[in-house]
Amino acid sequence: MNKDYDIIIVGTGAAGLYCALNLPTHLRVLMITKKEAKASDSFLAQGGICVLRGEKDYDAFYEDTMKAGHYVNNPKAVDLMIRSSNAIIHDLLNHDIQFNQDENGNFSYTKEGAHSRPRIMHHQDITGKEITSGLLDAVRSLPNVDLYENTTMLDIVETDNVCGGIVLEHMNTGKQQIVTSSYVVLSTGGLGGLYDNTTNFQHITGDALGIAIAHNVTMQNMDYVQIHPTSLYSETNGRRFLISESVRGEGAYLYDKNLNRFTDELMPRDKLTAVILNQMEKDGTPHVWEDMRHMGKERIMSHFPNIYDHCLKQGINVLKDLIPVVPAQHYFMGGIAVNLAGQTSMRGLYACGETACNGVHGKNRLASNSLLEALVFSKRVAEDIMFSTDHKGGCSTEHVKLEQYKDKEALLEHYKKLVLAEMERTTPS
Numbered sequence: 001m002n003k004d005y006d007i008i009i010v011g012t013g014a015a016g017l018y019c020a021l022n023l024p025t026h027l028r029v030l031m032i033t034k035k036e037a038k039a040s041d042s043f044l045a046q047g048g049i050c051v052l053r054g055e056k057d058y059d060a061f062y063e064d065t066m067k068a069g070h071y072v073n074n075p076k077a078v079d080l081m082i083r084s085s086n087a088i089i090h091d092l093l094n095h096d097i098q099f100n101q102d103e104n105g106n107f108s109y110t111k112e113g114a115h116s117r118p119r120i121m122h123h124q125d126i127t128g129k130e131i132t133s134g135l136l137d138a139v140r141s142l143p144n145v146d147l148y149e150n151t152t153m154l155d156i157v158e159t160d161n162v163c164g165g166i167v168l169e170h171m172n173t174g175k176q177q178i179v180t181s182s183y184v185v186l187s188t189g190g191l192g193g194l195y196d197n198t199t200n201f202q203h204i205t206g207d208a209l210g211i212a213i214a215h216n217v218t219m220q221n222m223d224y225v226q227i228h229p230t231s232l233y234s235e236t237n238g239r240r241f242l243i244s245e246s247v248r249g250e251g252a253y254l255y256d257k258n259l260n261r262f263t264d265e266l267m268p269r270d271k272l273t274a275v276i277l278n279q280m281e282k283d284g285t286p287h288v289w290e291d292m293r294h295m296g297k298e299r300i301m302s303h304f305p306n307i308y309d310h311c312l313k314q315g316i317n318v319l320k321d322l323i324p325v326v327p328a329q330h331y332f333m334g335g336i337a338v339n340l341a342g343q344t345s346m347r348g349l350y351a352c353g354e355t356a357c358n359g360v361h362g363k364n365r366l367a368s369n370s371l372l373e374a375l376v377f378s379k380r381v382a383e384d385i386m387f388s389t390d391h392k393g394g395c396s397t398e399h400v401k402l403e404q405y406k407d408k409e410a411l412l413e414h415y416k417k418l419v420l421a422e423m424e425r426t427t428p429s
């Protein structure tokens with residue numbers, strides 16, 4: 001690995017990859033990721049990605065996003081995201097990323113909770129894998145990007161609120177290194193790994209959030225955590241498998257212990273989660289039931305083959321059996337405060353994707369808006385770097401001593417504590 005780059009991007013999810021793809025190829029880019037490149041939450045996305053279905057859909061799309069977010073969303077960010085969605089999908093299609101179509105060759109749109117009409121494009125129930133592997137292939141073919149897997153950011157390098165690079169560790173050798181750059185882009189995803197019960201990868205632990213707090217970077221909405229209403233119930237530890245909201249969007253029911261429906265299955269996520277938890281408490285059960293049997297074999301196999309396969313491996317045949325489901329941590333609406341160009345309060349430091357907060361989701365994210373948000377705003381970061389030098393960083397590294405990073409586990413634990421303390425501090429009592 002070189003010691004100096006123009007730009008360092010931390011994270012190889014949708015946000016990091018799309019940022020790299022939108023940078024001019026004369027800039028030297030370093031991308032790193034903690035595990036293998038495909039181990040990102042972006043790969044796990046099932047339901048799909050929202051798109052504006054023509055001008056007639058604008059008001060409804062805007063209202064659905066604001067309503068789900070309890071109207072505390074940043075209106076400018078919502079407008080920008082919706083207005084950019086067609087260009088983003090167009091670009092994905094140019095990267096040969098495929099979306100389901102009907103028998104006439106028109107795109108097929110699905111619906112999830114709190115959407116007033118179908119506007120979610122999908123690739124079966126593995127949309128994230130389709131999009132992110134397409135982007136990863138495209139990035140791997142770029143001559144200006146060096147991508148290192150199993151490489152963890154331990155810190156940013158900073159002097160007087162100007163960022164000039166990062167400290168990283170090569171996980172296979174334990175070697176630590178300082179790498180300098182004029183810009184650092186944090187796209188490290190959410191913080192599900194801090195929870196026992198999460199749909200996220202366990203290694204997505206909000207490291208960049210802890211690092212930002214340690215360097216007094218401005219944070220926003222740190223108490224806005226989304227719990228998904230329906231993950232597959234399991235008695236073993238580890239990541240929770242998601243039963244996508246589009247299953248309910250396509251007509252699945254929820255039942256209590258007596259197999260009676262007890263709620264509107266398409267309520268916004270936060271409200272439905274509260275109702276399910278309440279029902280579980282009333283029934284004294286560790287889960288409720290989800291029923292997709294009436295949807296029929298053909299529909300289930302064509303739209304949800306991944307969910308069918310996964311459940312079958314767990315001994316549940318969704319064509320015949322009910323699925324035990326329970327709420328689990330899923331998404332983080334808060335994060336490192338950024339403006340619409342992804343600039344943080346520290347010069348030279350950008351953030352995008354789930355780790356950033358521009359307020360687009362308000363208090364509760366509308367389903368399938370996060371892949372879109374990650375793509376729209378990571379492209380904005382690339383464009384800001386390309387067209388403006390206002391936010392250029394770069395600083396001396398003389399003050400950085402690698403000895404202080406020797407005990408990596410203690411350091412990561414310290415970041416974790418900082419994040420949890422900030423979340424607690426900002427949670428209204």
Ligand SMILES: Cc1cc2nc3c(=O)[nH]c(=O)nc-3n(C[C@H](O)[C@H](O)[C@H](O)COP(=O)(O)OP(=O)(O)OC[C@H]3O[C@@H](n4cnc5c(N)ncnc54)[C@H](O)[C@@H]3O)c2cc1C
Nearest residue numbers: 011012013015034042045047048153188189353354370371
């Ligand atoms: C099961 C599941 C289903 C979902 N379904 C949908 C859906 O249908 N539609 C939708 O819009 N959204 C969905 N989401 C949410 C969406 O996938 C994510 O919010 C979004 O993809 C986040 O992208 P990202 O690039 O910000 O982060 P991620 O894709 O999570 O990538 C984070 C990257 O940062 C790296 N990283 C983290 N810390 C470090 C470190 N210290 N050093 C180096 N690298 C680091 C990770 O290894 C990873 O490469 C789903 C999420 C999950 C978990």
